[in-house]
Amino acid sequence: MAKTAKEFGYEIAQDRAGRVTAAGQAPLDLDEAWTPEHLVLAGLVRCTLQSLRFHANRAGVDFLAEASASGRVTKRDSDGRYAFVELEVNVDLELEPEPADLGELLAKAERDCFVGASLTPKPVYRWRVNGRATVPT
Secondary structure, X not given: OOOOOOOOOOOEEXXXXXXXXXXXXXXXXXXXXXXXXHHHHHHHHHHHHHHHHHHHHHHOOEEEEEEEEEEEEEEXXXXXXXXXXXXXXXXXXXXXXXXOOHHHHHHHHHHOOHHHHHOOOOOEEEEEEOOEEEOOO
């Protein structure tokens, strides 16, 4: 018998004044500087950190993080449509304790970010852990 996959549903709404709510709660009055493209990048960062939090908690690891994301939009060669053609996420972490399988922890954080997994092109992640550049395994 096939196992049924979990499903997650999300809902936002924007009112006539431009305020955005998440499932009818926590209204945000976004300044015009926040373009839809910025919100995609913010979602990518928040999702990456949430994925990391899930796996770090399971491994008994505490962390503090700062993160940023950037992207470049231009016409794609494949279809001539404007789209993100490059995405980069930079994460600076302080981990305690630093796990022996650090590369595996970071790889899981990348893999299990639903937003990053949904985007084309795939994001390039750059990790700095406890002051040094680190690569997932």
